Amino acid sequence: MASYMLVAAVITAIFFSIIGSAVPTEQQPIPGRFTLETRVSNTTIIRKRYVSRLRADPHSTYHLVHITVAGQIYKVLPDTGSSDFWIPSDKLPPGQRGSHPVYRTRNQSKIHGYTFSVEYADGNMAEGSMYAETVVIGGLTIRSMPFGAAEFMSLTLSWGFEDGILGLAFRRISSIKPPGRIPTFWECIRGKLDRPLFAVALGLYRTGTIDFGFIDHSKYVGQITSVPVYAREGHWMVIFDGIEVNHARKMSRFTVVIDTGSEMIHLRRDIVEAYYSQVPNAREHPNDKYWYFPCEDELPDLTLFVETHRVVIPGKYLNFGRIKGSLMLCSGIVQEAEGGEYAVLGLPFLGVQYVIFEPEIPRMGFAQLAV
Numbered sequence: 001m002a003s004y005m006l007v008a009a010v011i012t013a014i015f016f017s018i019i020g021s022a023v024p025t026e027q028q029p030i031p032g033r034f035t036l037e038t039r040v041s042n043t044t045i046i047r048k049r050y051v052s053r054l055r056a057d058p059h060s061t062y063h064l065v066h067i068t069v070a071g072q073i074y075k076v077l078p079d080t081g082s083s084d085f086w087i088p089s090d091k092l093p094p095g096q097r098g099s100h101p102v103y104r105t106r107n108q109s110k111i112h113g114y115t116f117s118v119e120y121a122d123g124n125m126a127e128g129s130m131y132a133e134t135v136v137i138g139g140l141t142i143r144s145m146p147f148g149a150a151e152f153m154s155l156t157l158s159w160g161f162e163d164g165i166l167g168l169a170f171r172r173i174s175s176i177k178p179p180g181r182i183p184t185f186w187e188c189i190r191g192k193l194d195r196p197l198f199a200v201a202l203g204l205y206r207t208g209t210i211d212f213g214f215i216d217h218s219k220y221v222g223q224i225t226s227v228p229v230y231a232r233e234g235h236w237m238v239i240f241d242g243i244e245v246n247h248a249r250k251m252s253r254f255t256v257v258i259d260t261g262s263e264m265i266h267l268r269r270d271i272v273e274a275y276y277s278q279v280p281n282a283r284e285h286p287n288d289k290y291w292y293f294p295c296e297d298e299l300p301d302l303t304l305f306v307e308t309h310r311v312v313i314p315g316k317y318l319n320f321g322r323i324k325g326s327l328m329l330c331s332g333i334v335q336e337a338e339g340g341e342y343a344v345l346g347l348p349f350l351g352v353q354y355v356i357f358e359p360e361i362p363r364m365g366f367a368q369l370a371v
Contacts, residue, residue, distance in 0.1 A: 032194035033213035034138030038063035039075070040207055041161045062263065062347070063202050064162050065210065068136040069147065070109075072101055074163040078200075078210060079261030080236050080357065081344070083174045084118045085185040086126055086148030087164035096158040103149050109133055114182055116148040118165075118175040121341065124154040126165075130182060138212060140192060146182050168198070168260070170359065172234030186359055197358045200260060201369055204317055204351035220354035220367035225309035229362035230255055236357065238364055240343065243271055244303035250274035254343060256306075258355065258364065262346030264320075265302075265313075266337035275302060275334050282332075289338065292323055295330040302334065304349065309366045317348050 041062050064075045074087050088100045109131045117127035128151035135145040150164070167174075168186060176182045190196045193213030201219045202208035209219070230237045236258045242251035252271055272291065276282040278300050282293040293299075299315035318333045337343045356365035 031139065032192065033211070034140055035216070036065045036078075036138050036210045036212070038065055038078070038202060038208040038210065040064075040205065041075075062162070063208050063260070065137075065166070067166065069103060070133040072103065074101060075161070076164045076166040077162045077261055078166045078168055079259070080168045081257060081259035081261040082118065082120070082165060083167040083169040083171060083184050083234065084116055084148055084176070085146075085164070085166050086116060086118070086128070086150055088153065089128060089149035089151060091128065091149065091151040092153060092158075096153050096155065098158045098160075100158075100163045103131070103133075105129075105131065105149055111146060111182065114146075114176060114178070116174075116176045118148075122156075124157050126150045126153045126157060128152065130176060137189075140189060140212070142188055142192070145185070145188050147185075148176075165261070168357070169236060170231050170234040170362075172231075174234075190360070196360045197356060199354060199356040199365075200350060201354050202260065202347060202350050203369065204348070215356060215365075216354075219370050221370050222368050224354075224356065224365040224367045225307070226363055226365045227307040227309065229358075229364055231359075231362045235342065236362075236364065237342075239307050240267070240345075241305040241307065243267075243275060243305070245275055245278040245300050248274070248278065251305075256343040256345050258350070259344050259346050260350060262344050263333070263348070264344060264346045265318075265334045265348055266341060266344040266346075267334065268343060269336045272334055272336045275300075276332070290331050290335055292329050292331045294328060295319070295322060296328075299332065304345070306345075306366065311349060311353060311366070313348050313352055317351065 041064050062077060065078055066073055067076050069087060087103050088097060089103045089105050091105060111130040111132055114130035116130060119125040128149050130146055131149050132144040132146045135142045166185060171184050174184060195213055199211045199215055227238050237255045238258060240256040241253050242249060250271055252268060254268060276291050279293050279297060281297055282291055284291050299318045301315045302313045302318060304311045320331045320333045323329045323331055333348050352369055354367045354369050
């Protein structure tokens with residue numbers, strides 16, 4: 001009997017050792033922190049400023065992330081310049097669906113009486129009804145997260161590469177009606193994070209990351225400079241102090257929006273003129289008011305001052321591409337913020353920085369991106 005029990009014990013031990021060895025050993029996501037890898041797209045559609053005669057340079061990029069809604073994966077643009085989270089729905093007319101996956105609407109998931117209608121600075125828009133479903137992003141699952149299900153999209157949006165927009169700005173600029181009761185994406189996840197912040201390391205023309213709930217100290221060099229955010233208008237807005245080009249400084253103090261959804265740098269006219277004064281053959285188009293230059297010209301590096309923080313953007317990243325209809329002339333990434341437009345620091349700025357967003361303070365941190 002004793003020998004039988006010994007054999008049984010040995011067999012049991014071997015069985016459980018086999019089962020144990022079959023368990024995956026890869027590291028599981030830590031619930032309160034996760035990292036999204038961004039995929040680079042050069043055919044994206046959001047334009048924060050429309051210039052009729054320009055086209056994007058082949059190297060112009062946006063960063064997209066994957067997010068799962070009700071079991072369906074979507075490629076969305078993380079956008080700190082807007083606050084609405086929306087995806088295409090099966091209520092879109094067939095001609096507006098493009099090649100996008102669509103959310104299959106269910107009446108039991110609809111948030112009755114609530115709609116969204118967001119218009120971007122280029123005139124593109126999306127609108128529809130609000131729904132709530134299980135959303136998975138990184139290692140985080142959020143049940144009953146509200147989002148917009150688009151029932152109408154501008155054609156440019158319909159044929160863009162990204163499926164939807166993941167707004168990361170403040171609730172104040174949400175387009176949801178009636179206002180004030182539907183939480184933003186950030187408001188839904190902040191309580192589930194180790195720290196109420198996210199940080200972007202987008203890089204230029206390469207994949208990047210967005211860290212939620214923690215700061216990855218391996219992604220930057222030097223010290224983090226923290227600056228206050230002026231969020232009363234709903235944007236990630238900080239103080240801009242001026243530029244330096246070829247050792248010549250032009251100082252001018254105003255607010256700028258830090259915008260992951262823009263590939264441009266829009267600044268006040270005096271600053272833009274100061275930059276292009278260092279480009280001998282640069283000219284301003286008399287009608288469309290954008291700056292252009294011979295494509296063969298090398299642009300100078302641009303140093304920006306944000307509060308006490310100094311950021312250098314290599315000139316090779318400031319060429320937006322050839323003007324439509326011209327083989328010889330190119331337009332610049334640096335352009336004037338016209339009329340009532342906000343000054344904006346988009347991807348060329350973000351692409352050389354590790355940028356920390358702390359909505360609850362609100363505050364931002366900047367450090368030089370590690371190579």
